[in-house]
Amino acid sequence: MNTKKINHFFLKILVVLVLMLTSFVVLRHNASWYQDSIGEVTSVKQVSTKTLQDQYGNKVTQHHQKVSVKLLNTQNKGKTVSFINSYDDAKAITQPLNKHDQIFLAKSSKAWGLKNFKRDIFWIPILILVMGLLIISMGKAGSFMVLSLIINVILFIGTIYLNFVTKEANIFWLFILFSIIASMLTLIFVMGIKRRLTWTVLLTVVTSTTAAMLIGLLVFNITNEKGLHFELMSFITQLPQPMFLSMTLVGVLGAVMDEATDMIATLFSLEREHPEIGIKELLITGRHVGQEIFGALSNTLFLIFIAEQIPMAILYLRNGNNWGFTYTMNLSLGMVQTLISAIGIVLTVPAGIFWVWILHKWRQRKMEANI
Amino acid sequence: MSVLLMLSIILFVLMLVVGGVKGIGAFISLWISFAILVVMMLLISFQFNPFWVLLIGGSCLLTVTVLSAGADERTTTIALIASFLVMIMLLIVILPTEHLAIAQGFAEENSEDLEGLSLAINIDFGTLGIVAALLATLGAIAEASVAITTGVGELLNERPNISNRDLIDVSQVLGKQIIGTAVNTVLFGFLADFLSLAVLFGKLQYTFGEIINAKLFTSSMLSLLYALLGVLLTLPVTIGIFLLYQKRQKHHTSGEKL
Numbered sequence: 001m002n003t004k005k006i007n008h009f010f011l012k013i014l015v016v017l018v019l020m021l022t023s024f025v026v027l028r029h030n031a032s033w034y035q036d037s038i039g040e041v042t043s044v045k046q047v048s049t050k051t052l053q054d055q056y057g058n059k060v061t062q063h064h065q066k067v068s069v070k071l072l073n074t075q076n077k078g079k080t081v082s083f084i085n086s087y088d089d090a091k092a093i094t095q096p097l098n099k100h101d102q103i104f105l106a107k108s109s110k111a112w113g114l115k116n117f118k119r120d121i122f123w124i125p126i127l128i129l130v131m132g133l134l135i136i137s138m139g140k141a142g143s144f145m146v147l148s149l150i151i152n153v154i155l156f157i158g159t160i161y162l163n164f165v166t167k168e169a170n171i172f173w174l175f176i177l178f179s180i181i182a183s184m185l186t187l188i189f190v191m192g193i194k195r196r197l198t199w200t201v202l203l204t205v206v207t208s209t210t211a212a213m214l215i216g217l218l219v220f221n222i223t224n225e226k227g228l229h230f231e232l233m234s235f236i237t238q239l240p241q242p243m244f245l246s247m248t249l250v251g252v253l254g255a256v257m258d259e260a261t262d263m264i265a266t267l268f269s270l271e272r273e274h275p276e277i278g279i280k281e282l283l284i285t286g287r288h289v290g291q292e293i294f295g296a297l298s299n300t301l302f303l304i305f306i307a308e309q310i311p312m313a314i315l316y317l318r319n320g321n322n323w324g325f326t327y328t329m330n331l332s333l334g335m336v337q338t339l340i341s342a343i344g345i346v347l348t349v350p351a352g353i354f355w356v357w358i359l360h361k362w363r364q365r366k367m368e369a370n371i
Numbered sequence: 372m373s374v375l376l377m378l379s380i381i382l383f384v385l386m387l388v389v390g391g392v393k394g395i396g397a398f399i400s401l402w403i404s405f406a407i408l409v410v411m412m413l414l415i416s417f418q419f420n421p422f423w424v425l426l427i428g429g430s431c432l433l434t435v436t437v438l439s440a441g442a443d444e445r446t447t448t449i450a451l452i453a454s455f456l457v458m459i460m461l462l463i464v465i466l467p468t469e470h471l472a473i474a475q476g477f478a479e480e481n482s483e484d485l486e487g488l489s490l491a492i493n494i495d496f497g498t499l500g501i502v503a504a505l506l507a508t509l510g511a512i513a514e515a516s517v518a519i520t521t522g523v524g525e526l527l528n529e530r531p532n533i534s535n536r537d538l539i540d541v542s543q544v545l546g547k548q549i550i551g552t553a554v555n556t557v558l559f560g561f562l563a564d565f566l567s568l569a570v571l572f573g574k575l576q577y578t579f580g581e582i583i584n585a586k587l588f589t590s591s592m593l594s595l596l597y598a599l600l601g602v603l604l605t606l607p608v609t610i611g612i613f614l615l616y617q618k619r620q621k622h623h624t625s626g627e628k629l
Contacts, residue, residue, distance in 0.1 A: 223374050
């Protein structure tokens with residue numbers, strides 16, 4: 001039976017690998033699905049190189065290459081065009097082209113040029129791999145998880161869309177709505193709709209995130225937002241402060257759900273073993289579970305929020321900026337986001353204990369009334 | 372008083388009140404992580420080899436995160452070994468993928484941020500992309516690994532004579548719950564990172580095809596996928612290390628008896 005189980009496992013892995021390969025092949029040959037021109041590089045020839053130097057001691061080699069590209073779609077299909085592609089060794093925004101690369105092309109006046117790479121070829125197979133492994137290793141729970149991931153992403157896109165429909169009225173309110181619906185659905189998917197655990201965790205999540213956001217807003221008000229530079233956020237097209245608050249709210253949600261689920265599940269099992277449990281025992285156990293987890297969770301969010309900024313920070317440092325300026329420009333908002341999130345993560349412990357206690361009392365009273 | 376300072380004080384007081392001495396440990400671990408990142412960035416900008424900085428700094432970050440849980444020696448040892456192994460495994464996946472997907476550095480959407488900066492610096496942004504992608508996953512890996520080891524350890528304390536087969540089965544059930552919630556931590560963390568970019572894509576009325584091929588979208592998506600993969604790998608690796616550790620302990624004690 002054991003060998004059968006193992007064979008079964010390898011069969012599933014094989015299915016995932018076949019799906020990955022299939023998606024790769026399909027994405028290499030789906031140029032006709034696109035309206036923009038796509039071409040495949042047929043030949044590359046190095047034309048010239050030269051060394052660039054700036055006043056900060058950066059020395060880079062710049063390359064020019066002549067590339068021929070065969071068009072794969074639109075009415076120009078089959079035509080071969082060629083152009084010069086320039087790139088440098090830092091590859092911050094420019095890229096060398098290699099034979100067989102598939103790229104999007106843009107035509108300006110007469111000449112063709114590189115517009116973008118066709119990148120779906122690479123990430124979609126990885127997506128299939130990760131989702132496949134999730135389902136294989138977690139069984140039915142894994143399928144539910146994939147489903148809840150998909151639903152959360154759809155909700156997220158829907159919220160962004162609503163932001164435009166409502167003429168960017170207030171993105172923060174929309175994301176508050178998103179947070180409530182998303183956490184409700186996620187918890188129902190993980191634990192079921194009828195369980196007391198689901199609703200206790202939801203109450204806790206709402207309480208602690210609300211409290212953390214209020215503390216954040218209060219601090220912004222008291223300090224007059226000293227040291228905060230919302231205008232430095234990347235990709236900002238509308239009022240930055242509501243945007244920042246939305247990011248903070250969404251970011252902390254998963255971590256708080258994670259912690260609240262762990263803690264409240266432990267408290268419930270304690271309550272089952274000792275129905276006459278008092279607030280003191282709940283406090284001790286709740287604190288114990290919380291202590292173990294809140295440092296690690298704060299670090300998790302910190303690394304997710306900050307890691308993304310590393311390339312930009314290093315670019316600043318290599319451009320002769322000092323550390324203080326680099327920090328302010330690139331990392332300070334991420335730190336504030338981390339701190340508000342960490343406050344939410346810590347507050348989850350008392351919030352969870354509070355709700356377990358209240359619901360415990362309420363159930364006791366109901367039972368006494370029945371007797 | 373600046374926002375950062377005031378929030379830090381509030382966090383410190385809350386962690387102290389809720390977590391006691393261990394709470395202070397959590398607070399300090401956050402700032403140690405920050406210091407490690409600062410040193411890593413400075414070293415890379417001074418042109419130390421980014422891969423060595425990544426491996427050493429990454430190991431330090433894993434250690435700090437694992438230690439912040441304040442667990443016993445067995446848990447700490449196992450969680451550290453397991454999370455370090457997962458980090459290496461992820462690096463093996465990230466290296467070729469980042470190389471192929473060419474999603475490093477910046478795109479035209481960044482042009483406002485890049486004004487006045489010289490992009491031709493001595494450091495390869497491909498490598499920086501790998502550094503950023505791997506670092507973002509480390510917290511989640513360490514957290515999941517500690518949670519799984521603690522859970523399995525408690526189980527073993529309650530039933531010391533459990534067979535290996537049963538231990539694997541029970542810890543799988545337990546691990547699935549931990550992985551399930553950790554996946555959400557990672558997903559929402561990355562959705563938050565992606566939020567402003569998503570609004571920009573909407574504003575610029577990108578088509579579906581443009582979005583799924585955009586450099587910044589691809590790099591965010593891949594970072595999320597690596598982190599999910601890391602969390603998933605943590606379960607079998609942690610259980611494996613746990614069993615090996617048990618086996619060695621048993622040998623050790625039986626050797627002593629003889």
